[in-house]
Amino acid sequence: MQERGGVQGRPEPAGTETGPVGPHVVRFVTARTVLAALRRGGPFTVSELVELTGLTRATVIAVCEDLVRRGWAEEQDPERTGPQRGRPPRTFGFRADAGVVVGLDVGAHKTTALVTDLRGDILSTASGDLPRGARTAQARLDVVSGVALAALRDAGREPRHVLAVGVGVAAPVDRNGHVAAGSDFWEMFDVGLAAALFDRHGWHVLLENDANLAALAEQWRGAAQGLDDVAVLLAGERLGAGIIESGRLLHGRNGAAGELAFLRLVDGAVGPHGIAQLAREWGAEAAAQPTGLAGLAPSEVTAEAVFTAAEDGDAAAAAVLVRLEDRMARVIAVLSTLLNPELVVLGGAIAPAAARLLPGIRAALPDLTETPAEIEVSGLGGEAVALGAIRRALDDVAERSLAIALPDVG
């Protein structure tokens, strides 16, 4: 299949690739090595880079000058801390401002955009709601495009400065960035979005499942930093898991890996409903009882209302929470057993209330699995998915770095 817009997907495994090789390949590798070092930390003196990369001094300097010429690095005045001996060293740093990336969280009703520099430092945020009624793909595209442009403007950058765009949607997305066939109206969004953003602005678009992006975010800057085997449960209207195994996101054949909403064990052990809906249902049941949930009318029962009532000591609401704990524990048990992650992070709409559920879940887990994962609540708030989209975009930029021609930046 021809990709259009953002070319997604992975490079061939090394050693199998075909095509001409030559000494220039060596330069490509060394440049990538040096750039990776600069990106991680820096600025570094040449001597430090020699130490870090194992390359010769002459090589490091040549490569750095190459990178400066190409816009990825800059030579900086050596910071002179205290007296020093010897000839002053040249220092080079990564140009985090050589471009920007955009992270988009495209929800059913709301779209959030984040713009960051190439280190991932946030430059601006924007969001917009989809006007009620206008839920066509076209209307959606316009909102998404508009929100991205607004955030860009806010960051003082232009569309041509965007090196990659990560996009999270609440639908299965396969390894190649395609929405699985048959997943409601998101499907039409698939090719449409990547193509539209490419046509309008020339952007590389990386489409990905929202829970997967939340997992990337937790691993990058959240509760799962540094862990290579993690799952993130995004619980709200939907219930989805983003799974990282050995540092890589799991997609499955059609991108439906982790789509727990699809799990139906008929006896009710684990069900298809999102946590929010369950809270509503069970809360409504409770409200209908004489003991009922602080006198709420059934129509007033929302997930938030139930959590609040429980917080206020309402017994019926507390009972609902117990049932929620039980269900979450079962889901986490399945995850623990099948994938043996080191940590499961609870995120999504449930996050604010999850701390309250945590002790119950932790207590129930050892009875359900022999390899219980640690459990933590996400601290990233509502920006987790957009942040993960940034991470995805940055990874893409890093991978393509030396093939990208940078825009002139003022």
Add this chain to the structure above:
Amino acid sequence: MQERGGVQGRPEPAGTETGPVGPHVVRFVTARTVLAALRRGGPFTVSELVELTGLTRATVIAVCEDLVRRGWAEEQDPERTGPQRGRPPRTFGFRADAGVVVGLDVGAHKTTALVTDLRGDILSTASGDLPRGARTAQARLDVVSGVALAALRDAGREPRHVLAVGVGVAAPVDRNGHVAAGSDFWEMFDVGLAAALFDRHGWHVLLENDANLAALAEQWRGAAQGLDDVAVLLAGERLGAGIIESGRLLHGRNGAAGELAFLRLVDGAVGPHGIAQLAREWGAEAAAQPTGLAGLAPSEVTAEAVFTAAEDGDAAAAAVLVRLEDRMARVIAVLSTLLNPELVVLGGAIAPAAARLLPGIRAALPDLTETPAEIEVSGLGGEAVALGAIRRALDDVAERSLAIALPDVG
């Protein structure tokens, strides 16, 4: 932790590695490319290799002569099929006899060994039983070592010809080839086996979970050929899954990924017992009834007996099969939902009877998950794990090829 014996684990992701580079790296890459082509097919003429690899004729010849000198390839007389014009081409082929690999399936009672050449063509088989009573690690090591040596002798090769040994055990094994702490006596087997086989014979040992190896085998030569997202259910006394996602085996943090035996959903949806035990239990229940399972005494109820009785039209036995179908369907539903494989292969002791369960499982699955996988029964028989061990060993050899000094082969 210091590795001893077989160094297991993966290379650094390209681009992050450190150390001196130079033009010789280019030769390393080209040599690997050519060798990979030869390994896949061959023998090839130089012109074919030029086509296959994208390298220049001069380069291909230089690399091939290098590989011949190092023992990995051999120049062959061009097969002259029909009249041909022009100067006869030089042809090179992979030396599948440059060494051998050993695949071991170390079960609780029985150890099976396979010896193959470097293409994976089987040269010999051997097996041995663990003497009852002597279940110490030492006794086990002696049996394993003895079986491997017997198979080698049978293949007419010597221990020094062994380039790698794959070993499958019925326990969680992490990415680094270590048995998870706390998994009964297998634990002591971990370091012991790799170290012992290395000390005695200098072999590189790759330890891996048996279900994982079965998955490799199915993907290589079984029902899952060419598929990148597959799960293999090894059902017998234990219940374990080997999961391949995007072409890679899943291990999880401690190697316990897929250890379904550890899953306990208390309401019985999915349970800890192996299929064989369930058949016994349920069969015993049925036998205790007046209608009872062809008059078997409870002590005579084995999994095989139940399957046989059902085959003979016994109603109680058939009912047991229905319950088995139900349970298998639930397990496969969980796998399908969480990991979205393209195919689930049923293997292990249940395989001979699984064809009979298949229609029932297939019928139940769509009600349990929205992303049902295809289901097939393994056709590899009892050698699946040993064959997967061979595949694992071959992969290791391929990865290390150009760093391995080959033994002189007569």
Add this chain to the structure above:
DNA sequence: CGAGCTATATTTAGATTCTAAATTATCTCT
């Protein structure tokens, strides 16, 4: 204030490896 010290930068020589182009070799067919 200049000599010496130190850490670093720069230059040079040498080795390896690739590609591309020119040359040579070997076989078949007429």
Add this chain to the structure above:
DNA sequence: AGAGATAATTTAGAATCTAAATATAGCTCG
């Protein structure tokens, strides 16, 4: 035997690395 075809081999050129030799810039101290 010669023409034609296909492939091997040789040669020249360019890129890149390492290692070693040389040059430089700032500090320190007599």
